[in-house]
Amino acid sequence: MKADLIVGIQWGDEGKGKIVDLLAQKYDIVCRYQGGHNAGHTIVVEGKKIALHLIPSGILNPDAVNIIGNGVVVSPEALLKEMKQFDSLEGRLYVSDKAHMILKYHELIDKAKEKLRGKNAIGTTGRGIGPAYSDKISRVGHRLGELKDVDTLLEKIVSYFDSNRAIFDVLEIKLPDIDELKNELCEYKEKLAPYLADTTEYIWEAIENNKRILLEGAQGTMLDIDHGTYPYVTSSNTIAAGACTGLGLSPRDIAKVTGIAKAYCTRVGNGPFPTEDFTDEGQKLRDQGHEYGTTTGRPRRCGWFDAVAARYACRLNGCDELSIMKLDVLDGFDKIKICVAYEYKGEKIDYVPFDLENVTPVYEEFEGWKSVEGIRKFEELPESAKRYIKVIEDLTKTKVGMVSTSPDREDTIIM
Ligand code: GDP
Ligand code: IMO
Ligand code: MG
16 A cells, blocks of 8 residues: 655644544554654654654554655664663664664764854754765765674774764864764664564565555654755655665655644744744744753744745645644634735745845735634534635645644644
8 A cells, every 4th residue: 555644834843743642542653754853753642742853753553564665774782772661662663774874973074064054053953864864875874784794884984983083073073982882882772673674575575565654754844854944944855755775665655645834834944934923922932832842942933824835835745635733722813814825026926035034925814713622523613714714725735634733742733
């Protein structure tokens, strides 16, 4: 059976974790295909909160197998730490032996380069994502499968240190003690051995055997390395296409694509964000939406739904449907704004230009509502909320299939 896909269509943190967890109850396999522990996917079940960074959000379905694909950059340290919060995951979690490793020095390089960039910093999560993907593309990275032979891996890492010594010196990064590094790698080898696998073969077989497979994107479309607000992006292809390279699937293996969007918009880190609201209204969105990062705790920048960027994202991902999240966060606003076009070089445009930092949003205002929190049936939504969803459908040219009205798994309208 073909796989279904969940993808963020804004700047990340749209609520992908909640929807993957909800849908995962009906899937046999859930797969991450890109990014790393820069992601923070929060799941709330009966008031209990779990934050996942690397482990797919299908982990709360005891019958689902979870896969971390070759396109993910994996910090063994972060993965082992995350695995500790669960009982044994053997037979329930597989990690591609082709996935590249994030080691401590990647994190140090990430942080040192951000410091050097000063006011031009990207605002990365400091998890070593960029440096690990750079090494992969430069063909000097190290894959998890190499842990099988620690001595050879260690030799390669030492040779990497030698040829990059000048960079480490400039960035004032102290190289690790080689004996300590060897011990660390041996620990990773021992603890991760039961989980490393040829995940591509595993998924191909699952497709043959009609297993139900869900693919979980991390970050969001506007953070895509090719199609996002470069250079203020992450270092992977966050869009649906990334699932093909990041797992070894062909485009024909993918069935339904669901885009996840907040009913408003947020962004963490730097870079263009046309609908950002710097007034009390923006602060109200942050307060009501608890908009503080799951991974870094940073306050998220908040603003209004950007229908131009959302339509662009729906086209890039081929979204069949949208899930509109956090509708309840708009409770109590008299008027709600949606960006319906941009003003750009004296003209009104309806596309995302090369230099998004130079647009001014054109807004339309809609009636607000009192409360939608916890509503589980579309018919029970206030008329103005129903109209708001309809406007999003019209502007994005995409059907809304789900609406979320609280962090809890159950508080979801399925249309
Ligand atoms: P992800 O990275 O896309 O998985 O999203 P995050 O987990 O980083 O951020 C979404 C946050 O919003 C989490 O804290 C969720 O628990 C929360 N959330 C998800 N859906 C809703 C909703 O409908 N209403 C409210 N109030 N919170 C939600
Ligand atoms: P989830 O999966 C929101 C942002 C960072 C920074 C930029 C580059 O939870 O939606 P990186 O560390 O990836 O090199 O940082 O990307 N970023 C995210 N923003 N949600 C995420 O993940 C993000 N992962 C990275 O804030 O602006
Ligand atoms: Mg997140």
